[in-house]
Amino acid sequence: MSIDPADIAVEESASKGRYVYRDGDGHEAEMTLSKAGAGLIIIDHTEVPAAFRGQGVGLALVSRAVADARAAGKQILPLCPFARAQFDRHPEWNDVLRQRKEA
Numbered sequence: 001m002s003i004d005p006a007d008i009a010v011e012e013s014a015s016k017g018r019y020v021y022r023d024g025d026g027h028e029a030e031m032t033l034s035k036a037g038a039g040l041i042i043i044d045h046t047e048v049p050a051a052f053r054g055q056g057v058g059l060a061l062v063s064r065a066v067a068d069a070r071a072a073g074k075q076i077l078p079l080c081p082f083a084r085a086q087f088d089r090h091p092e093w094n095d096v097l098r099q100r101k102e103a
Contacts, residue, residue, distance in 0.1 A: 003060035005067065017041075019061045027051040031061040031083065040098060041069055041076045043083040062086045069096040 009020045018032045029048040048058045069076050075098040078084040
């Protein structure tokens with residue numbers, strides 16, 4: 001299954017947002033985020049229902065966020081384990097990756 005980025009809706013408020021993919025059967029996959037200042041997006045949760053598993057929907061959500069961050073000159077801090085794993089698999093996204101600072 002190939003997801004057209006245009007089929008992913010972006011819902012935003014001043015401090016939060018989410019990327020959402022819906023099919024015609026009412027299934028919904030989402031990736032939520034928080035905005036930390038003008039230049040940083042924190043991906044905090046990804047949820048893909050069983051109906052979409054193994055079809056690349058989660059990857060499409062993260063890919064869309066990466067493209068949007070690039071276009072806006074922002075960085076992404078992937079706190080969500082799924083999003084973090086996708087960044088680990090895609091070193092070509094390192095230009096938008098903000099590493100977590102160790103204390």
